[in-house]
Amino acid sequence: MVEIPSGSAGAIPSAEVEDVELYHPKSWWTKYVFSQDAKIIAVQYSVTAISIGLVALVLSWLMRLQLAFPGYFAFIDADHYYQFITMHGMIMVIYLLTALFLGGFGNYLIPLMVGARDMVFPYANMLSYWIYLLAVLILAAGFFAPGGPTGAGWTLYPPQAVLSGTPGGKDWGILLMLSSLIVFIIGFTLGGLNYVVTVLQGRARGMTLMRMPLTVWGIFTATVMALLAFPALFVACVMMLFDRLLGTSFFMPAIVEMGEQLQHGGGSPILFQHLFWFFGHPEVYIVALPAFGIVSDLISTHARKNIFGYRMMVWAIVIIGALSFIVWAHHMYVSGMNPAFGFFFATTTLIIAIPTAIKVYNWVLTLWRGDIHLTLPMLFALAFIVTFVNGGLTGLFLGNVVVDVPLSDTMFVVAHFHMVMGVAPILVIFGAICHWYPKVTGRMLNETLGQIHFWTTFLGTYAIFFPMHYLGLLGVPRRYFEMGETAFVPPSAHTLNIFITVMALIVGAAQMVFLFNLVWSLFRGREAGGNPWRATTLEWQTPQTPPAHGNWGKELPVVYRWAYDYSVPGAAEDFIPQTVPADGGVTREVPA
Amino acid sequence: MNVTLIFLAVIGAIIVWWLSGQRLASKPWLETGSVQLPDHHGADRQQPPVPAVKIGLFVFLGVVGALFSLAVSAYFMRMASTDWWATPVPRLLWVNTAALALSSVALQWARREAGHGRMESLRPVLAAAFALAVFFLVGQVQAWSELTAAGYVLADNPANSFFYMLTGLHGLHILGGLAVLAHTTVRAFARDVQPERLRLSVDLSAIYSHFMLAVWLLLFSLFAGWANDFVDLCRTLLT
Numbered sequence: 001m002v003e004i005p006s007g008s009a010g011a012i013p014s015a016e017v018e019d020v021e022l023y024h025p026k027s028w029w030t031k032y033v034f035s036q037d038a039k040i041i042a043v044q045y046s047v048t049a050i051s052i053g054l055v056a057l058v059l060s061w062l063m064r065l066q067l068a069f070p071g072y073f074a075f076i077d078a079d080h081y082y083q084f085i086t087m088h089g090m091i092m093v094i095y096l097l098t099a100l101f102l103g104g105f106g107n108y109l110i111p112l113m114v115g116a117r118d119m120v121f122p123y124a125n126m127l128s129y130w131i132y133l134l135a136v137l138i139l140a141a142g143f144f145a146p147g148g149p150t151g152a153g154w155t156l157y158p159p160q161a162v163l164s165g166t167p168g169g170k171d172w173g174i175l176l177m178l179s180s181l182i183v184f185i186i187g188f189t190l191g192g193l194n195y196v197v198t199v200l201q202g203r204a205r206g207m208t209l210m211r212m213p214l215t216v217w218g219i220f221t222a223t224v225m226a227l228l229a230f231p232a233l234f235v236a237c238v239m240m241l242f243d244r245l246l247g248t249s250f251f252m253p254a255i256v257e258m259g260e261q262l263q264h265g266g267g268s269p270i271l272f273q274h275l276f277w278f279f280g281h282p283e284v285y286i287v288a289l290p291a292f293g294i295v296s297d298l299i300s301t302h303a304r305k306n307i308f309g310y311r312m313m314v315w316a317i318v319i320i321g322a323l324s325f326i327v328w329a330h331h332m333y334v335s336g337m338n339p340a341f342g343f344f345f346a347t348t349t350l351i352i353a354i355p356t357a358i359k360v361y362n363w364v365l366t367l368w369r370g371d372i373h374l375t376l377p378m379l380f381a382l383a384f385i386v387t388f389v390n391g392g393l394t395g396l397f398l399g400n401v402v403v404d405v406p407l408s409d410t411m412f413v414v415a416h417f418h419m420v421m422g423v424a425p426i427l428v429i430f431g432a433i434c435h436w437y438p439k440v441t442g443r444m445l446n447e448t449l450g451q452i453h454f455w456t457t458f459l460g461t462y463a464i465f466f467p468m469h470y471l472g473l474l475g476v477p478r479r480y481f482e483m484g485e486t487a488f489v490p491p492s493a494h495t496l497n498i499f500i501t502v503m504a505l506i507v508g509a510a511q512m513v514f515l516f517n518l519v520w521s522l523f524r525g526r527e528a529g530g531n532p533w534r535a536t537t538l539e540w541q542t543p544q545t546p547p548a549h550g551n552w553g554k555e556l557p558v559v560y561r562w563a564y565d566y567s568v569p570g571a572a573e574d575f576i577p578q579t580v581p582a583d584g585g586v587t588r589e590v591p592a
Numbered sequence: 593m594n595v596t597l598i599f600l601a602v603i604g605a606i607i608v609w610w611l612s613g614q615r616l617a618s619k620p621w622l623e624t625g626s627v628q629l630p631d632h633h634g635a636d637r638q639q640p641p642v643p644a645v646k647i648g649l650f651v652f653l654g655v656v657g658a659l660f661s662l663a664v665s666a667y668f669m670r671m672a673s674t675d676w677w678a679t680p681v682p683r684l685l686w687v688n689t690a691a692l693a694l695s696s697v698a699l700q701w702a703r704r705e706a707g708h709g710r711m712e713s714l715r716p717v718l719a720a721a722f723a724l725a726v727f728f729l730v731g732q733v734q735a736w737s738e739l740t741a742a743g744y745v746l747a748d749n750p751a752n753s754f755f756y757m758l759t760g761l762h763g764l765h766i767l768g769g770l771a772v773l774a775h776t777t778v779r780a781f782a783r784d785v786q787p788e789r790l791r792l793s794v795d796l797s798a799i800y801s802h803f804m805l806a807v808w809l810l811l812f813s814l815f816a817g818w819a820n821d822f823v824d825l826c827r828t829l830l831t
Contacts, residue, residue, distance in 0.1 A: 120644040120648070121644075121645075121648060189652075189655055192655075193648050193651055193652055193655075196651050197644050197647050197648045197651060200644075200647055201642075201644040201647055202644070208614070208615065208618075208620070209614045209615070209616070210614070210615060210616065210618050210620045211620050224607075227651065227654065227655045227658070228600070228603065228654070228655070228658045231655060231658040231659035231662055232596075232658075232662050234659060235659060235662045235663050235666060238757065238761075239666065239757065242746075242753065242757060246746055246747055247746075247747035248746060248747045248750070248753035248757075249675075249747070249750060249753070250666070250670060250750065250753060250754075263747065265675060266673050266674070266675035266676075266750065267670070267673075267750070268669065268670060268673060271666055271669050271670060274593055274669070275662065275666060278593065278596065278662070306621065310620065310621065311616070311617070311619070314616065315616070318611070322604060325600055326597075560624065561620075561623075561624040562620035562621055562623075562624075564621070565621075565624070582624050
């Protein structure tokens, strides 16, 4: 390791980096619609993801209405209820969270944060978005297909997913769902190759891996994981399509349907579960790792303090990514598998708590004695930490086989995963949008509207999901259309359900405030300037705001320092951008 | 899922090896001012940097590898059930295997010719590689129809289902590679070709072809049943 003392490498010409050949759009269509500019693609991804996410939000309202007022809404019957559950889950996890974090934030932030002009394969990047849009359209087509969308639950477990008792099982529903997933995975692979190779090959001079902002680390690791995990879902979808269309028996056991013996025989539903969760568990971290990274940057910037334990944060991201591939069967404790496996998977599951806890401690220690500005991004980041800790702790309960078995398939599980991978990442998404909106549009979001949205969402989601833990402990099952005769559930549970529903309606409505804010501020927001948060990372140092095509001016930036030089003792300002040479900020002692 | 875990271990080892060269133990907060260059931008580099497309291809091969290792995992797990009886391997598969191997050899040859800038000899070799790969695909379809004619239809038995699905997936990947190879071959015959770019295309095609050949050999050994003996051996050793 060669350490060059500060000052000796003052001005280094940046000309040595070969410029990538940029595609220059010739018409309005190629500039804004079939654009190869990662920033435009990012906005396209985000708008599409948020639009389909709103559909999923409405679906959750409908579910909640049914749970609180069973029988009151005639148009919600059992079939519809299952369709709502399925589509809500699938949209939120894959088409909203995955697409928004990797396709949206990944596309916007990776090239800017590592100092590249664009992604390395802009054409593939464009294809990636259009294939994603196709996947969303196929998915949405399910609502209009005969028989409606599939109601198999978001895990799509066979054999029920392809039987006539399940909505969409023998109609178009399941076919559209499986094809949409296959298309999504193809599109994602094109994008994912871009994100990985851009981080590997596209970094500006001086941008070593250990100088990258944690946001890039999070998105990078999550993309590598997604590239390895999505093939499992791909294989599972293809095999299920075979079972449904061509009569094979990969997953289908011998089964009697409506008094009629089906052609299938010998297939293994457990095999599907293995494949599904081999994708499904890493998927949790595919969503969580970008959130971890982004939150680290928000906290550091808005607390004006360097991130505590940067190295540990990087290692923790990588270790979490690796461990998440060997815990999948903790979703299958009740599938009748060998108890010894349960012990193994419980152990690996609990071990993940260690790197995760390191991250939480480091966030809190970054806040410790920081100069905390309670801006919107900071509020969301703080809310994330609390929510994530809450959701993570119930994860420790569910990770243990003996505790999981009675809690499995109750509302407790619903509460757990909504806290940890529903609300927590969504809070980060809001924080990140508030943080980078000035860079994307050149204008600030309205603070008052933002505060209204934040407090309603933060407190409201607690009001929704905290009581669900209690319902789960009472034994209220999940996925049930209505309770029926259940002596063990007290009437108070029903009152609680009404409360939860009312809160869900309010929180959902609060999201409209946020959307209104996005549109309103686009035209009426305060001018932001290039670096409103006084942040150090490269995306705030672009010559134009919003960044022009090609991101940088004539020369690419050169990076002289890590991403977290906030409140450096002796420096004139409380932040030193990554592009400032050593003598431009402050001279520091370098240990020999 | 053992196959998948082994594959992941290999990928993990590659990632660890790569990360170990990335100074993950450095203390970036103490290294202000120095412009440590990433490897590929080294000022005094000995060899030219690896092109991004090549890195992209390797990452893609990782994804394809994950896909096939998962499918093979599923194969082994499904095989454990009682309704499984092996599909006979059509003799034609041997011919196909030879064609695919020769296609790979031809591409390797093309790689050398392109490396030396011998355009004249490059063209026929590329065309031969292309033709052989097409022959392989046609042969696979022929093998399918032979099997179907002999009564080994898709839904009859899980072994058949896997045979058709795995060969189908593999065939689609070969088809994708063929599209790229066709593009390269056409370019090789064009007049205004940049030797540097062509060399890269041939290089990438060859790497992809070798990888798909390796995948095919593994699948073939699976169908022929040799892999099963190996798995049995492993099982006896483990228990």
